[in-house]
Amino acid sequence: MGFLDIRNVTKSYGPVEVLHRIDIAVEEGEFLVLVGPSGCGKSTLLNMIAGLEGISGGEIAIKGRVVNGVHPSKRNIAMVFQSYALYPNMTVGQNMTFGLEMHGVPKPERDRALADVAKLLQIDHLLDRKPGQLSGGQRQRVAMGRALVRNPDVFLFDEPLSNLDAKLRVDMRTEIKKLHQKLKTTIVYVTHDQIEALTLSTRIAVMNKGHVQQLGTPKEIYDTPANLFVATFMGSPAMNIVPATVVMENGHPHAALTDADGGVHRLRFSQANLAAWEGKNILLGIRPEAITDPEGADRKSQNIQPFTNRVTVTEPAGSDTFVTMTLSGKDAIARMRADASVEPGQKFDFAINMEKAVAFDPATEERITP
């Protein structure tokens, strides 16, 4: 049993079920990120935890207490909204203490909590301003401050950074991470930005069409995606997915691929269990950073396979150079060091780190597990 338990929860609007049997147990102090494309039901799930949406089936428990019928204000949660939802007619200070006031906390205690949090977030000088007189980043801080003063069991964030410009978003991301490491609070955080998900979370739930596709640590999600959806949704640029055939050579399963000129290459798998797929087609998944020039290859890897192919496009991107090639008729991207000398049209010797390669069943789109 976790700190926050989501057990078999479903949500229907009329006859349409938008969330299907969601099962997640969140431990105390965990930073769970719900990530997925627009309309997958992230906000709906978060609102159900908050008590702003009814629960059609299953139950949600916080600290062992089932809260299905409990009013939002009685769940001891705090929420940060995408639009910040600051009360326009109140000052920053009043905004932050409104919840305490409603819960009947006496004034001196409210002021103390306010002073503490304002100092923590460095907004002490803004307390007498109205939200309309704040910048986007300051509003964001106030919205978090309003959640913090309540000292709730669970923090809920609904895309709190999506209204900020790119630079500020990165700064606030770091800030939220620091805050979590310092306060060790339990957080459920909704985003559709997979980078935010990977950097902030201790665990990620990748959602699609009302299903949790995979629940795991950022590393698990990134290295061993449960299916094609997770593989392509998480990571930027996305994981390369190319058709391949499993063949046996020297008793080891290999992936047979064709290069741009029609030449066939055999790359040894690290997973021995793929022998069972001999002669069958699979989808091979390789992250861009697992395809490099031989010097840039991961030295710790036990299974670097050479591979010669023609380069179609090169895209220098500052710290890296992205190189596009054709693999088994599909475009595949390699991530090279910035100073790698690659020219379009050139035949280039790549090195593929097959330790990081994953295979998917083309029929079910699930990963073939060892």
Place this chain on the structure above:
Amino acid sequence: MAAVTQDTAVSTGRITRAFIYLVLILFALFYLLPLYVMGVNSLKPLAEITGGNMMALPSTWTLDPWRSAWSTAQIGVEPTGLKPYFLNSILMVVPAVAISTIVGALNGYVLTKWRFRGDTWVFGLMLFSCFIPFQIVLIPMAVVLGKLGLAGSVSGLILVHVVYGIGFTTLYFRNYYASFPTELVRAAMIDGAGFFRIFWRILLPVSGPIAVVSVIWQFTNIWNDFLFGVSFGGTSQPMTVALNNLVQSSTGVKEYNVHFAGAILAALPTLFVYIVAGRYFVRGLMAGSVKG
């Protein structure tokens, strides 16, 4: 070359502007003319009106017509002046405006932030009430007032105007609150505020512009209403009915100067409301459509 074009631009600008102002002034004079006529004629003795030019300024200035209209003129059979009726109107209009605005605000709040099954139907029906002409409801209303024992009283008139006004005020507030972010209401719910607290602390403080629209609309309509007043006013008739009785009285000479003074008296409160709140009126009407 550039200087030349700029020059012509300025001079054409000046001519057009002068023309526009001229037209505007003419229109303003045209619309102010009746007020002028009423004003000057209410300040001269009757002899000057009957014997001379309506447009001329008074040769002897007097406030007697105003005094007479206010406190001694013959209204129907009683020589009471308009004073008691003015009070009736105030006693009717203040609660009626206040109640219909508050109920409209609450309706708008519920219809946008506490949606329930069939709420669009409820709103549709309330909207429908805006299109029902006064005349149609006279008889049913009379029956209801009779049953409630409110016939011929100020309370009865208040009820009639509140019922009739709620459709409009609900429309105003619903459209205004529709653009009010629902996330704020949700945030307040999590903060622990209840139904009325959210309304009072979160929505009402930002409802100024639309409240002004509602108050002006309701005030002018209720103050200027004649039909309900004459039908249900009984012994506590409002200003409009009294003014009619003053002007229409068939006995004695027609005291035009007193009539003019009475008419201005009847128009003063609405004029006052417009001057005090008018500049918020347009802003409020626009508020629902343009955000930020």
